[in-house]
Amino acid sequence: MYERILVPTDGSDTAEVAVDHALDLAEKYGAEVHALYVVDTDSMSLSLGAEQVDRIRQGQYGEMEEVRTRAEKATATVTDRAEELGLDAVEHVSAGRPHSLIEEYADDNDIDLIVMGSHGRAGIRRTLLGSVTERTLRSTTIPVLVVDARAGT
Ligand code: ATP
Numbered sequence: 001m002y003e004r005i006l007v008p009t010d011g012s013d014t015a016e017v018a019v020d021h022a023l024d025l026a027e028k029y030g031a032e033v034h035a036l037y038v039v040d041t042d043s044m045s046l047s048l049g050a051e052q053v054d055r056i057r058q059g060q061y062g063e064m065e066e067v068r069t070r071a072e073k074a075t076a077t078v079t080d081r082a083e084e085l086g087l088d089a090v091e092h093v094s095a096g097r098p099h100s101l102i103e104e105y106a107d108d109n110d111i112d113l114i115v116m117g118s119h120g121r122a123g124i125r126r127t128l129l130g131s132v133t134e135r136t137l138r139s140t141t142i143p144v145l146v147v148d149a150r151a152g153t
């Protein structure tokens with residue numbers, strides 16, 4: 001049923017709650033774990049020029065290299081844990097609109113389950129669901145397991 005599980009992460013502790021669930025399922029099903037971090041260029045476009053945002057979308061970070069480093073650290077946290085359990089793991093960093101690229105990655109890589117947090121970096125204050133999770137649920141037809149970040153609080 002589940003051969004490739006995608007864990008989208010923004011590197012936050014609230015996103016981390018999904019990882020335990022993803023890894024447990026991956027172990028049970030012998031699934032490959034894919035970790036994806038999307039550098040959110042919409043939120044960056046407030047502070048960066050359009051040209052710089054375009055370059056980042058193409059993977060040319062220039063003086064924003066630390067953004068990529070942070071992203072790679074977040075995906076490596078997931079894949080390191082997967083590999084410790086003996087699971088095959090793939091990590092990927094891209095830049096654009098998070099929910100669009102999550103859906104695109106899932107389609108392109110034959111993902112059969114997406115496991116993500118109810119909330120992310122902005123935290124669990126008001127909304128029932130973070131906007132990336134809500135938009136992913138609306139746009140993809142692949143099953144999504146949403147792990148409620150409020151459960152442990
Ligand atoms: P909002 O962003 O709407 O202000 P939030 O940050 O609390 O609120 P989301 O961004 O929707 O909530 O985060 C929910 C989940 O979506 C995270 O736990 C993570 O799994 C995934 N996610 C969020 N941002 C990204 C991203 N940039 N790249 C990959 N996955 C992400």
Ligand code: MN
Binds near residue numbers: 010131132
């Ligand atoms: Mn967010």
